[in-house]
Amino acid sequence: MELIHAKQALTENGWENNVVVETSDGRIISVISGVSPKCTQVDLLLPASANLHSHAFQRAMAGLTETRGPNPRDTFWSWRHLMYRFLDRLTPDHVEAIAALVFMEMLEAGHAAVAEFHYLHHAVGGAAYADPAEMATRIVSAAQATGIGLTLLPVLYMHGGCDGRVLQGGQQRFGCGIDRFNALHEASSKHLKRGPSDFKIGVAPHSLRAVDPNSLGSVISLSDGPIHMHLAEQEAEVTEVETHLGARPTEWLLDAHDVDPSWCLIHCTQMTSAETEALARTGAVVGLSPITESNLGDGIFNGTQFFSAGGRFGIGSDSNVHIALFEELCTLDYSQRLRDRSRAAMAVPSRSAGRVLFESATRGGAQALARDSGRIAPGALADLIGVETGNEWICDRRGDTALDSLIFGGRGRDCIRDVWSAGRHVVKEGRHQARESITLQFRNVLAELGQDI
Template sequence: MTVLWAERALLPEGWAENIRVTLSPEGRIAEVTPDAAPEGQRFGLLLPAMANLHSHAFQRAMAGLSEAKGPEPRDTFWTWRQIMYRFLDHLTPEDVEAIAALVQMEMLEAGYATNVEFHYLHHQPGGAHYDNIGEMSARIAAAAARTGIGLTLLPVHYQFGGCDRRGLGAGQVRFGTTPEDFARLLDSAEAAIRGLPDAGIGVAPHSLRAVSPEGLAFCAALRPDRPIHLHLAEQVPEIEEVSAAYGLRPVEWVLENCAPDARWTFIHLTHMTEDETRRLARTGAVAGLCPITESSLGDGIFNGTVWAAEKGRLGFGSDSNIRISLTEELRTLEYSQRLRDRARAIYATREGSTGRVIYDAGLDGGRTAAGRETGAIAPGLWADLCAVDVDNPVMAGRGGDEMLDSLIFAGHDGLVRDVWSGGRHVVREGRHMDHDRITGDYIACIRRLQERM
C-alpha cells in the first residue's frame, strides 16, 4: 500500500484537513481518513485530477505553424483546416507515437490524469490501410504505456466530405472509414489497449457532416455501454450545411433523432440558440469545451450562462493541443463569459466560488466523458490525484475555495507538484518521470518532419 498525507484536500463532501489517502497495489483509492497524523508522502494540497476529454494528439506538432497571414482575405477555421491537412500528410506511425507521448506527458505535468483521445488519423497518405487497420490507434496506446496516463481511446468514424455524402477530399482520405472498416478498426483499437490496466474504449462519429444519420446510429450501437463523442455546432458554415441538408440546425437534429443522455459528449457547442442550449443541457449530456483551441480557431463563445442555469454538465479538453494548460482552459472559459456579458464571477454561486464551481464541473464532465471511475478522492475510484505546491506567493494564506481560485486565476500549471494516474506516480516535483527522453524523441521527430516537408 502507498500512503499519501496532505494538509488539505478536496473530498466529495468538501474541504478537509490532515488527510491520509491509501492507494491499493491495483491503483485504486483504498481508504481516505481525515484528521490523521502525518505519515507517508506529505503534501500541502491534494486534489482529484481531471480528465482531458478531447484531444487530437498529432496537431500538437503543428502548434505555431498557422499564425501567418494566408492567401485568403480572411483567415478562419476553414483556412486553418487546409494547413492541418497539408501537415498531417507527412506523419508516420512513429511520428504519431512520439507526438502523442509528448502530449500525454504535458497533460500529466499540467495536472490531468486521463487522456480522452478523439483519434481520426487512421491510414497511410493516400488513404491505403496499414496492414493492421488499427496501427495508428496502437501507437496512441503505446504512448500511454510509456507515459502512464489513463487513456480512453475514441476511434473516429469519418465517411463523407459533407452532408451531401460527397467523397472525402485529398486532405481527409487518411481519416476515411466505411461502416465495415470502422467496426474492424474499433475492434483493433480495443485489442491495442488491453495491455493497459485502466484504459477504456469509446466511439466517435466525427460530425453530422462526416457521418450519415444511419452511420451515426451504427456507431452508437457498436459499444452501447461506452461513451460516444461528436463534434457539434462548432462553426456557422457547419450549421448552415446541416440545416440545408436536414431541415434542422445541428443541435435540433440531435435532439430530435438521437435521444442524447449522459453517455453523449458534444464537443464545442459554440453556436447554439438559447432554446437549443436549454434543451440539450437538460438531457444530461456533457458539453466538451476546449476554450484555448476555440479561442485559437475563432470558433466562438459557448453559451455558458444559459447552460449553467439549466445545470448542464461540462468538461475540458485541449483539442488541437496548441497549448496544454489545465488552469488556462478553466480561466479562458470564465473570462470569455465575462467579456461577453461585461460582468464578473460568472460561474460563482452562493455555495461555491468561480474556481470551485468550474473545477467541480470539469471533474464530473471529464469522468463521464471518459467513462472512467474517477473524479473524486474516494475509496474504490482510480487514484487519479494532483498535489499542488502551496509554498509560493500565489497560494500563500489561501484556504478553502480560495485555493482553487488562486490556482486558476492567479497561478499556473507550474504549481502542479505531483500527479498520480491509476495510482502510478508519474509526475514528481513538477516533472514527468520520463520527461527528458520523451522530449528528446519529440524534437527528433520534428527534425525528421522538417526534412520531409
C-alpha cells in the same frame, strides 16, 4: 499501497484539513483525518481532471498556423486546410512520439486521463496498414509509456460534407465505411487490452458533416462505451447541416437520437438559447476546449445558461496548441465575462467561480470518459493532483481562495508537484518521470518534419 497526507484536500465532502488518503491497486481505499510520517506529503490535494478531447498529432503544428494568407479573413477552414497538408508527412513512429509528448504535458498540467478522439487511421492516400489499428496502437503505446489513463475513441469519418462528397487529400487518411470502421474498432479493442485496467474504448462519429444519418445510428450501436461527436462548432457548419438535414445540428441530433449521459458533444459554440437548455436536460456532457476555441475563433459557449440549466461540462485540449488545465478554466470564465460584461461569471453563492469550474470539469470529464474518477472518495480511481501552496502565487491560501488563485492567477501549472493516474505516481516535483527521453524523441520528430507546412 501508498499513503498521501494533505494539509488540505477537496474531498467528496468538501474541504477537509489534515487528510490521509490511502491508495492501493489504483484506487482510493480510505480518506481519513490524521498525520503519518510515512506519507507522501502535499500541501493541497485535488481530484485530477480527465482531458475529454484531444487530437494528439496536432500538437506538432503548434505555432505553425498563426500567419495570415491572402484571404483577409482567415478562419477555422483555412487552418483546417493547413492541417490536411501537415497530415501527409506523419508516420506511425511520428504519431507515437508526438502523442507521448502530449500525454506527458497533460499529466504535468493536472490531467490524469485523456479521451483521444482518434481519426488518423490510414497511410497517405488512404491505403490501409497491415494492421487496421496501426495508428491506434501507437496511441495505446504512448499512453502506456507515460502512465496516463486512456479512453480511446476511434473516429468514423465518411464524407467531406453533408452532400456526401468524396474525401480528398489529407482527409483520405481518416476515411472509413461502416465495415472498415467495424474492423478498425475491433482491432483497436484488442490492442487496448494490453494496457492497464483503466483503459477503455468508445466510439466517435466525427460530426454530422462527416457521417450520414443512417451510419450514425449504426456506429452508436457498435459500442456500449462513451459516444463523442463534434457538434455545432462553426457557423458554416450550422448552415450546411440546416441546408441538408432541415434543422440546426443540435436541434437535429436531439430530435433524431436519444441523447443521454453516455454522450459527449464537443464544442457546441453555435447553439440557440432553446438548444442550450434542451441539451442540458439530456444529462450529456459538453466537451469544451476554450483555448483551442479561442485560437480557431469558434465562438463563445453559452456557459452560464447551460450551467444554470443543470448542464454538465468538461475540459479538453483539442488541438493541443497549449495544454494548461487551469488556463482552460480561466478562459472559459473570462469568455462569459467578456460576452456579458460581468464578474465571476460561474460563481454561485456557496462556491467561488474557481471551485464551480474545477468541480464541474472534473466530474464532467470523468463522466465523458466513463472513468470512475473526478472525486476523492473511497472506491474511486486514485487520479490525484498534489499542489504546493507555499509560494508567491498561492501564499498558503486555503479552500476556494486557493483554487481561485490556481485558476485565475496565471501560475497554476507551476504549483503542481505530484500527479497520480489510477495510483501511478507519474509526476514528481513537477516533472514527469520520463520527461527527458520523451522530449528528445519529440524534438527529433519535429526536426524530421521541418517547420514549413
